[in-house]
Every structure is written in C-alpha cells, then in structure tokens.
Amino acid sequence: MFGDISGMMDKLKQAQQKVEETKQRLNTVLIDESGADGKLKITITANRELKSITIDDSLLNDAEELEDYLVLTLNKVLKRAGEINEQEMAVAAKSGMPNIPGMDMFK
Template identity: 65%
Template sequence: MFGDLMGMMGKLKETQEKVKATKERLNHVSLEEKSSDDLLKVTITANRKIKSIQIDDSLLADKEQLEDYLILTLNKAIERATEVNEAELAAVAKEGMPNIPGMDAFLK
C-alpha cells in the first residue's frame, strides 16, 4: 500500500512539473484574432497576454467604432487563448493523474 502511495506522490510531483513547463511553453504560443473585416488584428499568447494590436488607419477617425472593434476583437482573442490554455493544461493534468477508481467521472 505504501509503495503505491509513494508511486502516486511521485507521479503527482512529476505532473506538477509538467504543468509548470506547459504554462511556460504557453507564454510562447501566439494566437492571432482579427475583426471580421480585417481592420483590427490582435496577437495574444495562450497565457492571455496581449502581444500586439494592429489598427487600420480608417478606424482612427471614429473613436466609438474603434472602441467597439477593440472590445469585440480583444474578447474573441482572450476567449480563444483561454480555450487553448485550458485544453493544454487539462491534457497534461489528466495524463499525470494516478489511476484512482471513479476519478474519471470528476475529470469530465
């Protein structure tokens, strides 16, 4: 029994290290989101850090329109980055979970 417990503890520690490495790797995964007409482009990491925003000159004439574009495009970029982040971290965490009967129900 204690051998299994020590093995599980080692596996959990290994999983923690893999999660940490995955979080670091996600700092370097860039995603690009554009407005529907390509007038605004946002680049964001999978850890939800904005890297750049490119604004077409035509949007600079109308402050309200630019604000709307920014809100919509930034929210889409953050949502997409969150999906990638959560999927990557969930895959690493699930891979490293010890085989405990009934745990599959909690991971779904």
C-alpha cells in the same frame, strides 16, 4: 488500501511539473484575431498575455467605432486563447495523474 503512496506522490509531482512546462510552452503559442475587415489585428499568447494590437489609420477617426471593434475582437481572441489553454492544461494534468480509484475527474 491506497497502494503505493510514495509512487502516487511521485506521479503527482510529475503531473505538477508537466503542468508548469505546459504553462511555459503556452507563453510561446500566439493567437491572432482580426476585426473590422482586417483593419484591426490583435495577438495574444495562449496564456492570455497581450502581445500586440495593430490599428489601421482609418479606424482612428471614430473613437466609438474603434472601441467597439476592440471589445469584439479582444473577446473573440480571449475566448480562443482560453479554450486552447484549458485543453492543453487538462491534457497535461491528466497525463501525470496517478490512477486513484474513484478519482476519474479527467474523463
């Protein structure tokens, strides 16, 4: 009825391994976002780990302005990282999934 259960289990293990490999690779994918006319630069990984923040001295005079730029720029870069992460993880999960009838979750 379910075919080769052992084969399916092997495929699931391979899928899990592929997902773990993708997570590790995404730690090396850097995403940059700039704000405030290039006076603020934020770099994170595709796994959403903050790597660096560079702030031009001219932004240090106004804490409220700096906070606003940080929030806007962080939200933009986190959104981009999330999109990349989701796409890559979906591909990794789909590539290793066994063909189980009725379980076509990753179209």
